[in-house]
Amino acid sequence: MSHALIADLGGTNARFALVRTHHFEPFEVRVLPCKNYDSFFDAAADYVENCSIDLESIDAVVLAIAGPVNQDVIRFSNNPWHFTRDEIQTYFGESKPVALLNDFDAVGYSLEVLPKGDLVPVGDSVAVDPKAPSWVVGAGTGLGISCVVPQDNGPNLVLPGEGGHVDLSACNEAEDSILSFLRSRHKRVSAERVLSGMGLENIYEAIAHSQGIQKRLTAPEIGDALKRGDDPIADATLEQFFVFLGRVIGDLVLSVESRGGVYIAGGIVPRYLNEIHQSQFRTAMQDKGRMKDFVSPIPTFVVTSEYPGLMGCACYASYLVSKA
Structure with missing residues (x-):
């Protein structure tokens, strides 16, 4: 049985796993905190030395990386690790097929193999054109976005x-008040400044500031406050997070008519399925003036699979081995 080593390397955690070629369910998954390792190679060595398959028996390697991969030196957006493609190839073996994907490219590849039960629709629109483009969006340590175009072959x-x-x-x-507050600190405010773990903290602090309160909570503290239900600022923060998410997704749909759907992954939204259904997310997404009717039919789904990035790596590994 042929096997591939797959990994989803984020800003906070590195998820390693094995997968049987032409199968898509990862096994022997280990989640390694990036801060515990000086480099990717230290983390990879820890995983390989403790898994059931030795390196020589691995037929392909697919790594999903939280940052741009088309660079001479590949650096992570929210993690000090860095390496070159040549260093990765040398480490795993010159003859072994190796692929480096952006982390949300990997989630894009997972759309081919995700079970329908792992997709929770948000809103009334559920009709998907399987031949049309899709967007994948995910907020976690950062904000990942990729556009997926189906192909007849490959x-x-x-x-x-x-x-x-x-x-x-x-x-x-x-929203002007939130952006003004963040602009005083960052000058330029990107979508990731509000749609990420850091983004929740930023929104919370900005809303508190607008009420004359100087207070900033960490993302886990905001999560705890939401569970307790005793902090109106935390409730307002999550609602504003979903509104910003809807606005950004609506802009994406205007850029590419994604009749294949929009798939929301990442570490934050799947934790709050009830809240996103009750929020103004879809209203904000469709709030596009004359283009409301253009955006409104586009379906949105929350990806509840635990490891969509790894499943995307597994899907890509099957093509990689077939090509080799």
Whole structure:
């Protein structure tokens, strides 16, 4: 049985796993905190030395990386690790097929193999055109975005980019106040400044400031406050997070008519399924003036799979081995 080593390398955690070629369920998954390792190679060595398959028996390697991969030196957006493609190839073996994907490109590849039960629709629109483009969006340590174009033969075409760093716009006075507060600190405010773990903290602090309160909570503290239900600022923060998410997704749909749907992954939104259904997310997404009817039919889904990035790596590994 042929095996691939797959990994989803984020800003906070590195998820390693094995997968049987032409199968898509990862096994022997280990989640390693990036801060515990000086480099990717230290983390990889820890995983390989403790898994059931030795390196020589691994037929392909696919790594999903939280940052742009089309660089001479590959650096992570929210993690000090860095390496070159040549260093990765040398480490795993010169003859072994190795692929480096952006982390949200990997989630894009997972759309081919995700079970329907792992997709929770948000809103009334659920009709998907399987031949049409899709967007994948996910907020976690950062904000990842990728555009997926289905192909008749071969893997999906996933268009590279760093869409999480586009400019953020405001549509009312409350949002103007948040952006003004953040602009005083960062000068330029990107979508990731509000749609990420850091973004929740930023929104909370900005809303508190607008009420004359100097207070900033960490993202886990905001999560705890939401569970307790005793902090109105935390409730307002999550609602504003979903509104900003809707606005950004609506802008993406205007850019590419994604009749294949919009798929929301990442570490934050799947934790708050009830809240996103009750929020103004879809209203904000469709709030596009004359183009409301253009945006409104586009379906949105929350990806509840635990490891969509790894499943995307597994999907890509099957193509990689077939090509070799």
